[in-house]
Amino acid sequence: MFYRPKTAQATRISRRRFLELGGYGATMLGTGSLAVGLNSTIMSTPVQAASSDEAKWKQYAGSKLTFLSENTPPSFAIRDNIKAFYDLTGIEVEILTDDLPVVQQKCGIDLRSGKSDYTLQYVQDKPIGSPFADFYVDLSKMFGDETLPQDMEGYGDDAWFENFLSACGRFYSGEKIIALPYDAAIAVTFFRQDLFEKHTKDFEAEYGYRLEYNADSTWKNVLDIATFFKKLKEGGADVPYGYAQHQGSFAWTTQLDIQRMMFAHGRWIDFNIDDKIGSKEPGPTNWGDAQSVLMLEKFKALADVSHPDNLANGTLELNTVYQSGNIAMQVQYHEFAASVEDANTSVAAGGKTAYAPCPKGEADWILNGGPAVNGTNCGIGGIGINANAPEELQRAAYLFAIWSTSKNIQYDVLKGLGGTPTRKSVLEIPEVQAAQQRPSAMPNALTFDAVYNYGIKDPNFVLGPKIPEANEYHSIIASETQRMLSGDMSPEETAASLKSQLDDLNEA
Amino acid sequence: MTDVSPISANPREVAAQIFRARAHSAEVEARPQSEITNKPRSFNPPMPKRYYYYLMAPAIAILAFISLYPFFWLIVMSLQDVDIGGGEWVGFKNYVKLFSDGRFLDGWWLLAQYSVMCLGLQVGLGVLLAVVVNSSKYEKYLVTALLMPMMMAPAVAGLLWLFLYNGTFGWYHWILQSAGILDNASILASANTAMYAIVLVDVWQWTPLITIIALAGLKRVPRDQLEANMVDGASPLRNFFAITMPNLYPVLLIAVLLRFMDNFRFIDSVLVLTGGGPGSATKILPVYLFEVAFKFFKLGRGAAIALTLLIVTIILGKLLVRVFEKPQNEKG
Numbered sequence: 081m082f083y084r085p086k087t088a089q090a091t092r093i094s095r096r097r098f099l100e101l102g103g104y105g106a107t108m109l110g111t112g113s114l115a116v117g118l119n120s121t122i123m124s125t126p127v128q129a130a131s132s133d134e135a136k137w138k139q140y141a142g143s144k145l146t147f148l149s150e151n152t153p154p155s156f157a158i159r160d161n162i163k164a165f166y167d168l169t170g171i172e173v174e175i176l177t178d179d180l181p182v183v184q185q186k187c188g189i190d191l192r193s194g195k196s197d198y199t200l201q202y203v204q205d206k207p208i209g210s211p212f213a214d215f216y217v218d219l220s221k222m223f224g225d226e227t228l229p230q231d232m233e234g235y236g237d238d239a240w241f242e243n244f245l246s247a248c249g250r251f252y253s254g255e256k257i258i259a260l261p262y263d264a265a266i267a268v269t270f271f272r273q274d275l276f277e278k279h280t281k282d283f284e285a286e287y288g289y290r291l292e293y294n295a296d297s298t299w300k301n302v303l304d305i306a307t308f309f310k311k312l313k314e315g316g317a318d319v320p321y322g323y324a325q326h327q328g329s330f331a332w333t334t335q336l337d338i339q340r341m342m343f344a345h346g347r348w349i350d351f352n353i354d355d356k357i358g359s360k361e362p363g364p365t366n367w368g369d370a371q372s373v374l375m376l377e378k379f380k381a382l383a384d385v386s387h388p389d390n391l392a393n394g395t396l397e398l399n400t401v402y403q404s405g406n407i408a409m410q411v412q413y414h415e416f417a418a419s420v421e422d423a424n425t426s427v428a429a430g431g432k433t434a435y436a437p438c439p440k441g442e443a444d445w446i447l448n449g450g451p452a453v454n455g456t457n458c459g460i461g462g463i464g465i466n467a468n469a470p471e472e473l474q475r476a477a478y479l480f481a482i483w484s485t486s487k488n489i490q491y492d493v494l495k496g497l498g499g500t501p502t503r504k505s506v507l508e509i510p511e512v513q514a515a516q517q518r519p520s521a522m523p524n525a526l527t528f529d530a531v532y533n534y535g536i537k538d539p540n541f542v543l544g545p546k547i548p549e550a551n552e553y554h555s556i557i558a559s560e561t562q563r564m565l566s567g568d569m570s571p572e573e574t575a576a577s578l579k580s581q582l583d584d585l586n587e588a
Numbered sequence: 589m590t591d592v593s594p595i596s597a598n599p600r601e602v603a604a605q606i607f608r609a610r611a612h613s614a615e616v617e618a619r620p621q622s623e624i625t626n627k628p629r630s631f632n633p634p635m636p637k638r639y640y641y642y643l644m645a646p647a648i649a650i651l652a653f654i655s656l657y658p659f660f661w662l663i664v665m666s667l668q669d670v671d672i673g674g675g676e677w678v679g680f681k682n683y684v685k686l687f688s689d690g691r692f693l694d695g696w697w698l699l700a701q702y703s704v705m706c707l708g709l710q711v712g713l714g715v716l717l718a719v720v721v722n723s724s725k726y727e728k729y730l731v732t733a734l735l736m737p738m739m740m741a742p743a744v745a746g747l748l749w750l751f752l753y754n755g756t757f758g759w760y761h762w763i764l765q766s767a768g769i770l771d772n773a774s775i776l777a778s779a780n781t782a783m784y785a786i787v788l789v790d791v792w793q794w795t796p797l798i799t800i801i802a803l804a805g806l807k808r809v810p811r812d813q814l815e816a817n818m819v820d821g822a823s824p825l826r827n828f829f830a831i832t833m834p835n836l837y838p839v840l841l842i843a844v845l846l847r848f849m850d851n852f853r854f855i856d857s858v859l860v861l862t863g864g865g866p867g868s869a870t871k872i873l874p875v876y877l878f879e880v881a882f883k884f885f886k887l888g889r890g891a892a893i894a895l896t897l898l899i900v901t902i903i904l905g906k907l908l909v910r911v912f913e914k915p916q917n918e919k920g
Contacts, residue, residue: 388774
């Protein structure tokens with residue numbers, strides 16, 4: 081094939097030949113990994129309704145599934161323990177994990193191109209569920225299927241924590257369930273009770289009330305606390321800033337950050353739609369009304385006395401700021417309690433941090449006549465099945481979906497890497513109840529009272545807005561809010577710009 | 589017998605002479621083989637033009653498949669309200685909407701700022717570094733050191749600088765704050781400074797490319813011209829601008845064109861560092877294009893943005909070539 085002089089003294093591989101061989105090798109490896117690595121395969125043994133449970137679990141033995149998930153604790157813990165699922169079913173599951181924006185893009189391309197490279201997908205409620213809801217299997221049709229094994233606790237709203245099934249499973253219709261609650265991130269207030277106790281006298285002298293935080297504390301109190309600490313710090317005292325916001329580069333968490341404050345005041349929401357189910361035609365937005373303008377003013381006022389890195393701190397960075405002792409309080413997702421309570425990485429560990437519900441609305445700041453509530457929002461990650469997959473593959477995927485969201489698995493994850501259970505029954509386990517008090521073997525459980533007994537319950541919980549254009553909506557909110565916080569626009573201009581862009585987005 | 593006729597100044601005649609030399613004359617061909625043994629047999633005898641087309645045909649076909657087909661599909665998509673796998677024909681609606689899209693127009697303005705700052709700094713620093721390296725006895729070591737940032741994937745470079753800029757534990761943040769350049773906010777947290785932060789990363793990573801290319805250019809600057817100018821009393825600075833720079837223009841053109849196009853394409857580090865924020869302070873057009881296409885999944889609108897970006901890139905590329913060709917033509 082290649083010219084070699086007859087007088088050549090030795091057989092050598094030329095550079096060109098070497099590169100060619102390398103190219104062939106890489107191509108074969110790539111093709112092979114695509115063929116073997118990503119493709120799901122199905123093997124099945126027919127079962128009847130009367131078959132044993134073991135037979136039902138084993139009916140797809142020899143199959144292979146791929147699950148694309150966000151890099152959250154449950155997926156790591158389940159991946160470490162995946163042999164248990166293989167032993168139960170004979171199904172091999174490959175769990176791929178990545179950052180949420182990447183998962184969102186890969187899921188979107190897979191679903192909308194009619195492919196099913198990822199049979200099982202992590203359906204994060206708004207970023208993935210809202211735009212792609214129509215591309216997932218309706219799980220409710222499998223719930224009563226007698227040829228499939230079923231969870232003893234069932235899958236109704238009562239089996240999960242309040243509102244969880246609606247958050248990740250119901251989109252634009254009350255009947256279809258596209259995902260089962262797999263993990264949860266619920267907003268809750270973390271605060272340094274040691275610092276609060278230390279400075280309470282000075283604070284009381286200035287503001288007329290004790291430096292405390294509880295379920296009745298309002299956003300006005302948070303503003304006072306942030307102002308107080310900033311003043312101390314600028315006066316040369318060795319204290320952290322009082323508060324910090326999530327205004328970093330990830331648009332969704334930026335939107336959630338301002339949504340909590342908006343909802344706390346009169347349960348203000350962006351669109352006049354059913355907050356739990358959402359709408360494909362949300363109509364005109366409420367941005368631009370008097371309540372929204374006032375809230376933007378207060379949000380800006382709070383930003384001005386918060387940690388100066390507000391606009392660079394996403395959720396993870398913000399938690400690092402708290403762990404390093406640079407702020408005295410944060411509204412953070414309860415899954416971060418485990419890292420805050422880790423004495424190796426956090427100066428706020430060892431009983432210094434207390435947990436309470438999100439701040440309540442300040443009555444004087446409510447113009448729309450609604451109630452003051454502890455506006456709490458969330459990211460409920462569901463596990464859903466790609467509707468492009470063949471039916472048999474969907475059924476095999478269902479086995480993994482119900483196994484990974486079962487009580488025992490959630491308890492194992494909580495004990496191991498610090499999961500965030502979604503099934504009510506996990507909280508009834510005596511060890512979990514005990515862990516809600518210090519010293520706790522499961523630090524995330526320290527937040528459970530504020531989260532599960534308070535934050536997620538109506539009227540405090542806000543789920544939406546669930547709209548097909550959710551990701552562009554998040555981007556617009558984040559971008560315009562940050563411009564206001566940077567001083568580029570006034571609150572009135574920001575509200576008007578949001579109104580104009582969102583109405584244009586939804587063709588309202 | 590060797591052809592000793594003088595070389596003509598006319599390029600056509602020069603080409604004809606060379607061609608004549610290759611196609612051996614009848615006289616040469618008639619000589620006994622022993623007399624012409626030193627002349628190597630030509631491996632590239634002139635062939636009909638179509639022969640070359642046949643040879644290129646497979647490569648052209650592959651290139652057309654992987655490049656032209658997607659290009660035409662991009663044009664079709666830009667005229668549709670398109671979903672992956674299908675779309676609805678909307679004519680020029682996507683293009684018309686772009687002109688009322690504030691984020692699109694802001695994206696252009698930010699991209700212009702970003703490109704001008706990056707290119708200006710990279711060319712200035714790159715040439716300066718090349719001159720320094722060229723006159724150093726540690727040239728080999730310096731070149732190796734300069735190559736390092738370029739070897740890094742842009743996303744990794746972005747992550748590295750994200751940590752260095754971090755307001756809580758970032759080393760550069762601490763240095764900038766200690767020097768009084770920054771106030772309490774980190775460089776990425778302010779809409780006033782975030783653009784400089786991403787420019788700095790690009791300059792750090794890609795100035796060495798300009799340096800390496802300029803260094804290669806410096807090696808071909810004729811020493812006799814430099815020495816003659818020095819003998820005439822020219823200062824080193826005048827020597828640099830009168831002799832060195834004009835000789836550098838052709839290689840700098842390549843370097844600037846490469847970096848100019850890269851600035852319109854490479855968004856890895858920007859996405860990692862700021863994601864386009866705070867606000868829209870660093871949402872240069874390619875970042876917005878990425879958002880529209882792969883976050884909002886509006887592929888028709890994304891295709892329209894991509895095409896406008898491509899057209900402007902080509903026009904600006906042509907202008908750049910002219911700017912760089914001008915001094916050469918003047919010199920010639």
